[in-house]
Amino acid sequence: xxxxxxxxxxxxxxxxxxxxxxxxxxxxxxxxxxxxxxxxxxxxxxxxxxxxxxxxxxxxxxxxxxxxxxxxxxxxxxxxxxxxxxxxxxxxxxxxxxxxxxxxxxxxxxxxxxxxxxxxxxxxxxxxxxxxxxxxxxxxxxxxxxxxxxxxxxxxxxxxxxxxxxxxxxxxxxxxxxxxxxxxxx
Numbered sequence: 001x002x003x004x005x006x007x008x009x010x011x012x013x014x015x016x017x018x019x020x021x022x023x024x025x026x027x028x029x030x031x032x033x034x035x036x037x038x039x040x041x042x043x044x045x046x047x048x049x050x051x052x053x054x055x056x057x058x059x060x061x062x063x064x065x066x067x068x069x070x071x072x073x074x075x076x077x078x079x080x081x082x083x084x085x086x087x088x089x090x091x092x093x094x095x096x097x098x099x100x101x102x103x104x105x106x107x108x109x110x111x112x113x114x115x116x117x118x119x120x121x122x123x124x125x126x127x128x129x130x131x132x133x134x135x136x137x138x139x140x141x142x143x144x145x146x147x148x149x150x151x152x153x154x155x156x157x158x159x160x161x162x163x164x165x166x167x168x169x170x171x172x173x174x175x176x177x178x179x180x181x182x183x184x185x186x
Contacts, residue, residue: 009173012164016181019158025136025166025179028155032134033064035153036104039132041067043102048094050119051075053108056167056175057136061106072096074105076119088118099127108167109137110154113145136166137180162186 020028049058051073062071075091103123107116110133120131134153141160158180164170165177174181 005171009170012170012183013174013177013181015184016164017161017184018179019161019163019182020137020156020166020180022178024156028136029060029064032061032136032153032155036061036134037065037067039153040065040069040102040104043130044068044070045102045104046070046072046096046098047104047106048119048123049073050105050107050116051092052077053167053169053175054106057108057134058106060166061134070096074119076115076122088115094123094126098123100129101127102130102132103128104132104134106134107151108135109139109158109163110135110144110149110151111139112143113149116151117145117149137163137168139163156180158182 047058047062047069049055049071072095073092074094077089077091105116105119105123110116116133120133123131132153133151135151136155137158138151138154139160140157159182161182163180163182164174165180167175169175170183
């Protein structure tokens, strides 16, 4: 079974369409860092990486932010290793004192946005003074949790396809791909 899955994920990568090259992704990280720095350099922010996809994005982005900040993680998912969403599953809620803090939540992709919306609501309920969001990819479609929903900071826009790379996965694999890829035909 594991060997069949490994063969499948290798084939998926070989056949995938490149949506954003590694160079385009790097330029997006540079733009994100510049925008976030301008907005938060004097805010003493607490930055949460949303596991697992936000881990890759946060790791690449945080090194470009040259101002004091604190970092933590949280884990809420609707997907697991599935290919479509289901009920929200909190695996690690925010554990820091948030009262009066500016909080930036970093994730890989804003698809429909239900998970990110729930995370932001939780952080607000815990007393954050300001909650901002940053995503590497904004998927272009009209199925958002709220009409017109956008992250405060967005690196790239991408078509409404099944994407992987730069934090996004295919069945748990390819989060490490340096560009952003779409599964052929999906």
